[in-house]
Amino acid sequence: MAVAREEELYHPIKKYYEQLGYTVKSEVLHCDLVAIHPEQADTVIVEMKKTFNLALLLQGVERLRINNHVVLAVERNRKKSGAHNQRFGDLTELCRMLGLGFMTVTFYKTKPPVIELLCQAGDPPQRGVRRKKQSQLLTEFRERSGDYNVGGSTGRKLVTAYREKALRCAYVLHNYGPLAPREVAAITGYSRSGETMRNNYYGWFDRIGRGKYSLRPDGAAALAQYGDVIADWTASLSSAP
Known part of the structure; x- marks a missing residue:
């Protein structure tokens, strides 16, 4: 009422x-x-x-x-x-x-x-610092290679650290053809490349045969959509000593 x-x-x-x-x-x-x-x-x-x-x-x-x-x-x-x-x-x-x-x-x-x-007035807060969330925040910040999002935006897919690494796997498959996870990991420097392709969270990868992965059309489209992310990553590789 x-x-x-x-x-x-x-x-x-x-x-x-x-x-x-x-x-x-x-x-x-x-x-x-x-x-x-x-x-x-x-x-x-x-x-x-x-x-x-x-x-x-x-x-x-x-x-x-x-x-x-x-x-x-x-x-x-x-x-x-x-x-x-x-x-x-x-x-x-x-x-x-x-x-x-x-x-x-x-x-x-x-x-x-x-x-x-x-x-009651003066009661102390009950929710303490969430250490796990704090650790996740710092890890996510460190593992992002740049700032590819716009604060406060809605209705658009965020470029997270995980998405960046999946894009790197997609880039390698797009340029080198079907590869084994260990080969993708060696090129990207991302040790969990196999896990990312196997889980296939974004639907970008196809497992063809035993221990080989290829790129789906959706993965190629993602590379075009996030071209600035890939461009910055490849530029950092070429400038590395």
């Missing part, structure tokens, strides 16, 4: 904090909700929006300048499965990284709203 206005979130959140012993008031110095616990001397500021957006995030960061316990609150709309604001795991981690709390309110037709506090 989707709400029509963000103020519909106010009363469920107010009730939530009152049940925890807080005194709650709205629109205090432009803060949507302020809750103060008389015994614990704890103050909470809550900023609300129908969906998670940049305005809400910036509002939360601004509120951290006047109070260290700030919670962002949005509706959890179960029907918007494809919407970006439903990536609650990622949004929770973002709030953790910024020192913000994050809660959702789910509305139902026949039962009271349900509030879920996904993280």
Whole structure:
């Protein structure tokens, strides 16, 4: 059940904090909700929006300048499965990284709203550095011979390190005819040439007979499409001492 206005979130959140012993008031110095616990001397500021957006995030960061316990609150709309604001795991981690709390309110037709506090203000991030991904990033960067892509582009095939090596295998087969993997590896300097041709990820290679590979028309077309990559590679070979 989707709400029509963000103020519909106010009363469920107010009730939530009152049940925890807080005194709650709205629109205090432009803060949507302020809750103060008389015994614990704890103050909470809550900023609300129908969906998670940049305005809400910036509002939360601004509120951290006047109070260290700030919670962002949005509706959890179960029907918007494809919407970006439903990536609650990622949004929770973002709030953790910024020192913000994050809660959702789910509305139902026949039962009271349900509030879920996904993280408290000040909770540390849970996702550490992904060492394997970090290693893959550095390896991919090192093994690319140049910069053949355009950052931010979509709908075009990327020139990865793997594609570069497959192109080198295709180039050798195109110029020397059918060869054994060890022969391709010797010319390209790529020790895993046999594995690349055998897996045939791009559909460029044909295994003809035992231990011999030839180039398919799709492979020849790829050489024309990525001619700049091959030109740079062959130029580097000719300039090598």
